[in-house]
Amino acid sequence: MSAGDQELARDLGFLEAYTIGLGTMIGAGIFVLPSIAAKQAGPASMVSFFFGGMVSLLAALSLSELATGMPKAGGSYYYVNRALGPFFGSIVGWGMWAGLTFASAFYMIGFGQYFLSGLGPYIPFLAESEFGITVAALVMAAMLTGVNYYGVKETGSLQNVIVLSLVGLILAFLTLGALSGPTIGEFNPSGWPAVAATIGTVYVSFIGFEVIATSAEEIKNPSRNLPLAMIAAVVTPTLMYVGVMWVSTGTLSIGALDASNIPVADVAAEFLRGFASAIPFVSVSPGALSTAGSIAMIVGAVLATISSANASILSAARVNFAMGRDKILVEWLNEVHDRFRTPYRSITATGIITLVLIAVGAGIGTLAEVASFMYLVTYALVHVAVVVLRRAEPADYEPTFQIPSVLYPFVPILGALACLAVLFQMIVTFEPMVLLGEGVVGVEIALPFTISIVGIIGIGIIAAGIAWYYTYARDRAPSQSLVGDAIAPEPAAATGSDGRYRVVVPVANPETERDLLRMAAASAHAHEDDNAELIAVNVIEVPQQTSLSQDVAFEEERVERQQELLSAARDIAAELDIGLRTRAIVGRDTGSVILDVIEEEDADHVFLGWKGSRSTREHVLGSTIDPVVGRASCDATLVKLGPEETPGEGDVMVLAGEGPHAPVAARRAAEFVTTAGEDATLTLLNVQQPEDGDEDQSPEDRGEALIDDLAERAGIEYMQYDRQIVVAEDIEAAILEAADNYDTICVGATRSGPVTQAVFGSVPETVGEEVDRTVVMARGPEESTMSIREAIARRLSV
Amino acid sequence: MSDTLFSRVIVPVASIDDARATTRALASHVDSVAGTVVAVHVVEKAGGAPDKASVEQRERDTEEMFDIVRAQLEGYDVNLETEILYGTDVAETIVEAAHEMDASSIVFTPRGGSRWIRLLAGDVALSLISESDLPVVVLPDEPEVEDG
Numbered sequence: 001m002s003a004g005d006q007e008l009a010r011d012l013g014f015l016e017a018y019t020i021g022l023g024t025m026i027g028a029g030i031f032v033l034p035s036i037a038a039k040q041a042g043p044a045s046m047v048s049f050f051f052g053g054m055v056s057l058l059a060a061l062s063l064s065e066l067a068t069g070m071p072k073a074g075g076s077y078y079y080v081n082r083a084l085g086p087f088f089g090s091i092v093g094w095g096m097w098a099g100l101t102f103a104s105a106f107y108m109i110g111f112g113q114y115f116l117s118g119l120g121p122y123i124p125f126l127a128e129s130e131f132g133i134t135v136a137a138l139v140m141a142a143m144l145t146g147v148n149y150y151g152v153k154e155t156g157s158l159q160n161v162i163v164l165s166l167v168g169l170i171l172a173f174l175t176l177g178a179l180s181g182p183t184i185g186e187f188n189p190s191g192w193p194a195v196a197a198t199i200g201t202v203y204v205s206f207i208g209f210e211v212i213a214t215s216a217e218e219i220k221n222p223s224r225n226l227p228l229a230m231i232a233a234v235v236t237p238t239l240m241y242v243g244v245m246w247v248s249t250g251t252l253s254i255g256a257l258d259a260s261n262i263p264v265a266d267v268a269a270e271f272l273r274g275f276a277s278a279i280p281f282v283s284v285s286p287g288a289l290s291t292a293g294s295i296a297m298i299v300g301a302v303l304a305t306i307s308s309a310n311a312s313i314l315s316a317a318r319v320n321f322a323m324g325r326d327k328i329l330v331e332w333l334n335e336v337h338d339r340f341r342t343p344y345r346s347i348t349a350t351g352i353i354t355l356v357l358i359a360v361g362a363g364i365g366t367l368a369e370v371a372s373f374m375y376l377v378t379y380a381l382v383h384v385a386v387v388v389l390r391r392a393e394p395a396d397y398e399p400t401f402q403i404p405s406v407l408y409p410f411v412p413i414l415g416a417l418a419c420l421a422v423l424f425q426m427i428v429t430f431e432p433m434v435l436l437g438e439g440v441v442g443v444e445i446a447l448p449f450t451i452s453i454v455g456i457i458g459i460g461i462i463a464a465g466i467a468w469y470y471t472y473a474r475d476r477a478p479s480q481s482l483v484g485d486a487i488a489p490e491p492a493a494a495t496g497s498d499g500r501y502r503v504v505v506p507v508a509n510p511e512t513e514r515d516l517l518r519m520a521a522a523s524a525h526a527h528e529d530d531n532a533e534l535i536a537v538n539v540i541e542v543p544q545q546t547s548l549s550q551d552v553a554f555e556e557e558r559v560e561r562q563q564e565l566l567s568a569a570r571d572i573a574a575e576l577d578i579g580l581r582t583r584a585i586v587g588r589d590t591g592s593v594i595l596d597v598i599e600e601e602d603a604d605h606v607f608l609g610w611k612g613s614r615s616t617r618e619h620v621l622g623s624t625i626d627p628v629v630g631r632a633s634c635d636a637t638l639v640k641l642g643p644e645e646t647p648g649e650g651d652v653m654v655l656a657g658e659g660p661h662a663p664v665a666a667r668r669a670a671e672f673v674t675t676a677g678e679d680a681t682l683t684l685l686n687v688q689q690p691e692d693g694d695e696d697q698s699p700e701d702r703g704e705a706l707i708d709d710l711a712e713r714a715g716i717e718y719m720q721y722d723r724q725i726v727v728a729e730d731i732e733a734a735i736l737e738a739a740d741n742y743d744t745i746c747v748g749a750t751r752s753g754p755v756t757q758a759v760f761g762s763v764p765e766t767v768g769e770e771v772d773r774t775v776v777m778a779r780g781p782e783e784s785t786m787s788i789r790e791a792i793a794r795r796l797s798v
Numbered sequence: 799m800s801d802t803l804f805s806r807v808i809v810p811v812a813s814i815d816d817a818r819a820t821t822r823a824l825a826s827h828v829d830s831v832a833g834t835v836v837a838v839h840v841v842e843k844a845g846g847a848p849d850k851a852s853v854e855q856r857e858r859d860t861e862e863m864f865d866i867v868r869a870q871l872e873g874y875d876v877n878l879e880t881e882i883l884y885g886t887d888v889a890e891t892i893v894e895a896a897h898e899m900d901a902s903s904i905v906f907t908p909r910g911g912s913r914w915i916r917l918l919a920g921d922v923a924l925s926l927i928s929e930s931d932l933p934v935v936v937l938p939d940e941p942e943v944e945d946g
Contacts (some may be wrong), residue, residue: 009841009853009884016846073852148850154847155886218843219851321855336859337910338813341842342850403873541869557873624860 001528005272012218014225016156019163020311021212025676026166027308029205030109030241031264031301033328036365046245048056048198053238055199055422056206059379060234061403062386063213064227069389069399071216074322075315076378081326083385083392085481090469091462092378093323096210098461099374101350104141105357106367108216110201111305112137113364117261118298122291128261130361135400144310147350148317151340151504159517162303167236169300173268174243176771180271182250189254193425200426200454201365203372205241209233210375211311214318223400247271257647297479304308320346327476328469356503366454373426380419383412392485427455431627482549484791501527503605506537506594507565512609514572519776520607521578522675523637523668527604533579536569537597538562539590559584561663591627612640612768612775621759629759634781638760642743642774649676650743653724655702655735656710658686659761661748665778666714669746672776673719682721683742684710687734690727699727732766739771749779803933806834808849808901809867810892812909812922817863820907821870823937831876836879836899845886856861857882889925896932901931 012020037045066079074081077096081089112133120128188195212219212230219225248257248267260266276286321343323329337344358369362607387409389397403411433450451459507513507522517534524532540558566582573580587593598606608625621629621638629636654669656662666684673680684707688699697705703725711717728734739745747768750761759765760777768775804827811817817837828835838918839860863879871878881899885891896904908923927934 009843011843011845011884011886019846020848146870151850154844156844159844159847211848214852215848218849293812311848314850317850318852318855321852334855336851336856338815339909340812341856341859343855631831 008221011156011688012215012225013220014229017212017215017219017225017229018232019160020215021201021209021229022167022236023159023163023304023307024208024211024311025205025233025237025308026163026170026240027107027110027205027208027304029202029308030170030237031114031206031262031297031304032106032144032364033202033241034245034267034367035257035263036244036368037198037202037253038249038263040187040190040201041194042189042254043184043245043249044190044192044195045198046200046242046250048195049202049205049241049245050238052199052203053208053234053241054184055203055376055415055418056209056234056238057231058411058418059382060209060230060624061227061407061411062073062379062383062415063210064230064401065386065399065403066227066346066382066389067213067216068222068401069397071215071219071222072322073217073318074325075210075214075216075318076382077319078322078326079385080378080381081322081328083388083482084325084381085480085483086328086477087469088381089323089326089477090473091465092381093319093328093375094468095377095461096319097316097350099207099371099378100312100319101353102374102477103207103371103520104312104316104350104354105137105362106204106364106371107305107309107312108141108354108358109133109138109364109367111140111302111309112297113261114301114305115140118265118294118301119784124296130567133261134361135629136357138355138685140306141309141351141354141358144306144313145347145354148310148313148347149340149342149344149351151337159307166300166304169296170240170244172263173297174240174749176246177247177251177271178243180251180274181769182247182271184246184250185253196422196425199422200372200376201369202241202324203376203422204368205237206234206312207371207375208237210378210586211315214315233341236505237446247518262294262298262301264301265294268297269294289616309354313347313354316350317343317346320349328473366457369426369454370457370461373423373454374461376419376423376426377458377462380416380423383416383419386412386432388482388486391487392482394482394485399523422594427451427458444782483783487791487795501532501534502601502603503532503604503607504535504537504594504598504601504603505569505607506539506590506609506628507569508538509609510568511566513565513568515571516607516609516639517569518576519639519672520605521573521576522673523605523607524578525675526667526671527569531736533571533581535579535597535601535603536566536573536582537594538565538582538584539593540584540586541590542586542588590624594624594628595631598628598634603634605637606632607637607639610638610640610768621765628757629779635664636779638768638769638777641777642772646728649680651681652744652746653683653685653739653742654746655767656686656707657748657750657763658706659748659750661779662710663714663748664780665746665748665776666716667780668712668776669744670714670716670719672746683724684717684721685724685726685735685738687726687728687731687738689729689731700725703727732763735763735767736770739767739773744771744774745771745775746776746778749777799832803903803935804828804831804833805838806869806900806902806904806934807905807935808836808838808892808896808899808903809905810888810922810926811837811839811863811867814863814866816907816909817866818870819909819939820905820937822868823940824905825871825874825876826939828876832875832877833878834879835867835871836881836901837864838881838895839863839882840885840888842888843884843886853884887925888922890920890928893925893930893932896930901932903935904930905935905937907937907939910946 041048070079072078077093082093101784115136117128120478124598155529212233216222216226248263251267251271257263272293273286276284276289320329324334334343335345390412429450429452431450433447503520503524504649505517510577520534524534540562562584566584569582570580585593606628610621610625652669652673654666669682673682686703686706688703690699707723726734726738747764750763764777768777806827809820811820841856860882883891883895933934
């Protein structure tokens with residue numbers, strides 16, 4: 001059942017992912033920009049579009065790697081925040097939000113132009129005026145906000161129909177336009193600097209492929225479909241844009257294009273005149289044909305601008321959500337509407353900012369350039385994030401798509417430099433800027449260069465992001481930047497605690513309490529030299545809406561049960577001859593309470609019981625277990641109690657695998673056996689595949705070597721233990737079969753770090769779930785990330 | 799009759815408020831037969847178009863609903879299971895899941911709402927009643943009892 005559910009949660013195949021990206025990219029860009037681009041750079045603006053596409057292709061490669069490594073909502077913001085910490089996270093989060101709202105405003109004005117200027121001649125009451133265009137843009141933006149607020153259902157088939165019609169329309173435009181024989185005049189009338197500057201203007205057309213990364217968690221088979229969809233969604237419009245510029249500048253003069261509010265429709269109208277005589281059997285007047293072509297392009301433009309703006313508003317909500325999750329933004333903004341199931345506050349906020357941007361009349365070119373600016377900053381940092389993550393190698397980052405090794409450092413380096421180069425020429429023009437006129441103090445103060453309006457707005461938004469970080473986010477969002485680890489990738493040395501060995505044991509079930517405490521005590525006994533003690537914790541969970549004190553007053557029964565549970569724990573500890581303290585806590589969330597206790601007590605080990613079934617998609621092992629095991633800074637052990645009477649005694653078996661935590665599991669097993677005394681035995685089991693590795697060594701020899709190595713790493717060579725080596729094709733099945741011969745099975749985590757897909761790794765979890773014995777899953781301490789300063793210090797000291 | 803109807807009920811919850819109201823109306827019925835409640839929430843998928851909110855966000859929201867169901871069923875002799883479902887058609891997804899989970903009936907409380915809102919949000923209740931080939935029990939929304 002749940003397997004089928006997961007399939008449905010991922011409901012985007014290659015075609016859907018591609019059309020979502022393409023639908024956002026064939027927006028206002030292709031319909032509106034030809035006029036602006038032609039004015040700035042003439043026919044050579046097709047070179048600008050081509051380079052814009054190249055910059056995006058590099059970004060698409062880096063983004064694909066990040067998105068398959070961390071398929072989480074929030075796209076680029078999430079990756080940058082994870083890799084570079086909340087300082088850059090704040091910049092990119094606010095930058096993306098700003099970029100998406102400026103882009104939405106740009107799309108909406110493009111919509112207004114086509115709707116009024118385009119249909120005006122045919123529907124007389126739609127008078128073309130600047131004011132009218134602004135009003136049309138405002139009305140449409142408000143409608144889109146409303147549609148997304150109420151969550152009116154869109155379907156994939158509608159999306160596909162719109163995108164495929166647009167592609168067909170543009171292909172027809174290109175084919176007929178090419179057949180009409182466009183004649184390019186002077187290719188580069190404004191010079192190459194203007195061509196470079198135009199890259200910044202048209203880059204807004206390329207921000208759409210980000211939407212694919214934002215939807216990464218919904219894409220089927222992401223390792224294949226995600227990079228393919230991204231690359232295809234960049235390459236297709238790049239070719240189309242270049243073609244459209246060629247046809248447009250070849251059909252109309254630069255002056256005519258510049259003057260047009262509906263350039264693509266005017267171009268179609270122009271070249272279609274020549275085709276009237278070519279139509280067989282029916283006679284069509286040139287005027288009628290050109291009108292039909294023009295109207296087709298207008299309808300296309302209206303659909304395209306709406307679909308782009310819609311995708312931007314939804315993307316903005318996801319960036320907001322991701323920022324709220326990382327505590328960089330107030331969670332209030334992300335509340336899901338009770339009935340419509342939409343993040344209505346975030347959508348409303350995005351809508352209002354978009355309306356304001358349209359209303360202030362910033363100019364369509366400026367809106368486009370600011371959106372481009374914010375995304376170029378974002379992608380520059382995305383490239384840096386790839387390098388940092390590759391070097392820091394956090395345990396939960398296992399991208400299934402990687403930038404091919406021949407391209408590796410070049411793609412992110414070249415990509416980041418390309419973004420910065422475009423940004424630089426957007427900010428600075430080399431004309432002197434007079435700051436203070438000669439008339440005031442007699443001396444003229446001037447800068448040798450001018451900072452553009454777009455540069456000022458863009459830098460202002462970045463500054464706002466930085467100010468936000470220092471005033472709001474810094475105290476709330478813990479720094480988890482991996483830059484330090486990237487500079488000095490060696491693992492940090494484990495630090496010693498204050499001397500007392502403390503084991504935290506959350507207890508909740510009176511039936512299993514005794515066994516759990518006994519096994520935890522076995523582990524504590526092994527550290528008797530360190531004054532070992534147990535800390536039994538029980539948490540009464542109180543829902544968000546009731547106050548903590550109020551709830552406890554009403555829930556005498558639960559409090560009473562808690563007291564019974566903890567007093568039983570004290571009795572058991574006395575029997576076991578181990579020091580025990582109890583803590584009764586009332587809290588919102590058991591998982592985070594336990595993490596707090598571990599922190600406060602400076603615990604060395606947390607020992608949890610588990611019922612033994614994997615839960616649904618949202619949690620791997622359980623809502624309490626996942627966060628504790630995923631984030632606890634100390635050793636963590638999870639025990640599923642088997643049916644036999646004294647778990648942790650009798651025949652104990654350890655899986656001797658190559659996992660990083662196998663020695664920890666072996667240590668746990670040894671502790672149980674030592675405490676149980678004479679009756680207990682210890683076995684190290686290794687499973688080998690028959691044809692694996694080199695030929696010189698038999699599978700048995702390999703297994704022997706591995707077991708010896710493990711015993712040494714675990715420091716249990718002094719003990720008596722048996723070895724068992726199984727040679728089998730199917731490792732998992734062999735493990736499950738062998739496990740039946742023992743009373744207790746110990747398994748080390750196969751992964752380390754706070755992971756999203758599995759807490760201990762798939763093999764340990766399968767053993768935990770399938771084996772009808774006591775199963776112990778163990779992992780060592782979690783390494784916390786290094787700060788940049790620590791990392792540089794470590795580098796220098798080597 | 800009611801023995802079999804409430805022995806294993808699948809309970810779609812649509813929101814936090816709905817979770818609260820439905821559980822309140824339901825608890826005593828299932829309690830009296832020591833039955834099982836399978837609380838489900840359907841994360842609605844657009845099936846190829848961008849969703850209105852990210853899956854992760856809606857899954858978190860669902861957990862909050864389940865927490866409320868869990869808290870309200872405490873003290874009753876009721877076995878609770880929870881499951882997040884995904885589908886483009888909410889009613890159809892619930893009916894299919896009910897079959898797979900071997901449910902004895904589908905139980906919900908009506909959520910009211912104007913015609914306009916029903917039109918926009920889709921009327922899942924009506925589709926459930928008309929599409930289900932399993933018993934559907936509509937429980938009246940009991941007003942909240944103020945205690946103390």
